[in-house]
Amino acid sequence: MNNIKFAGFGWDGYTGQITRIKEGFKSLGHELSYDNPDIIFCNDPGQYVKAIQHKQKYPKAFLILNFLDIPWHFPDVLKKITNEAKLMKTANVVTVISHKVKKDLSGFYEGKIEVIYNPIKDVEYNSDTKKENEFLYVGRANDPVKRIKLAHEALKILNKENELIICGMEDPKFGRYMGVVKDDKLSELYNKSKIVLLPSKAEGLGLTMIEGMVCGSVPIVCSDNLTAKEFISNEFVAEPNPESIKNKIEEINKNYEKFHKLSLEYAEKFKIQFNKKTIAKNILEIYKKKLIKNFID
DSSP states (O other): OOOOEEEEESOOTTTTHHHHHHHHHHHTTOEEOSSSOSEEEEOOGGGHHHHHHHHHHSTTSEEEEEEOOOOTTSTTHHHHHHHHHHHHTTSSEEEESSHHHHHHHTTTOOSOEEEOOOOOOSOOOOTTOOOOEEEEEESOSSOTTTOHHHHHHHHHHTTOGGGEEEESSOOOSSSEEEESOOHHHHHHHHHHEEEEEEOOSOOSSOHHHHHHHHTTOEEEEETTOHHHHTTSOGGGEEOSSHHHHHHHHHHHHHTHHHHHHHHHHHHHHHHHHTOHHHHHHHHHHHHHHHHHHHHHO
16 A cells, blocks of 8 residues: 555553554655645544544545543543543544454444454563563552452452562552553563462453463453453463462462463464554555445445
8 A cells, every 4th residue: 555644633642552553554665744634543532623624624535543441430431421422423533452342332322343353562571581470460459440459359368469460551559569550561571470460350452461461471350351261261360259360370370381381372362463563454444445346446
């Protein structure tokens, strides 16, 4: 495909999603430009209006409104999502970051929805790195949906609550809190950690699990996290209570090499599937299909 101008709007946050998608486009030889773009992509409902206004300025641009997740625990969430679904009608295509989110959003938006995953951070597996840390948690610690306290309670049963390393914007006041770390440091922590804990009730995608597996860590997720179960098998799943998580930790540690090997097998697919260049290609494929359809019509 010839040089494409890509304009990205939206939320970067701790995960740097828009930045990584832009990097993916640039790595494919395309141009990042808000001046007469071919594609306008927005992943934040809070900036949908801004992206729509840019589309009005450049009506030939292809507008993709990307949706991350439905925050069911937010007040007035139904009103919020209903209003956002109305804005989606102005898009050429609506995309979501997992099949679980697609199912949720289809209750509010009747148009066609495509699945485009978020790209993972620039992390990679180093087989020479020793597993010096027992447990790692990456993400928001004070969000009740993330349920980090389930992990804490499980580790207390094992007398290992001080062996949990926590990375993110919020300090839960237990474990070893490291704050927000850069990609190279995060990659090192994933490689050094035996187990990545993801006790959340829901995730739009669950990049922590995927990044951890790419770096050779073994994840533990909870059975009510339907998005995580979209990508992995039951070997990594515990029930959402401290005792079950404790039992899964013990099961993994008894046969760590088996779980480690299985994790790396998944990683072979994940490191391509969630690479920023792959995500950019997937967005371009949606754009290309629309161009072909318009040409035929």
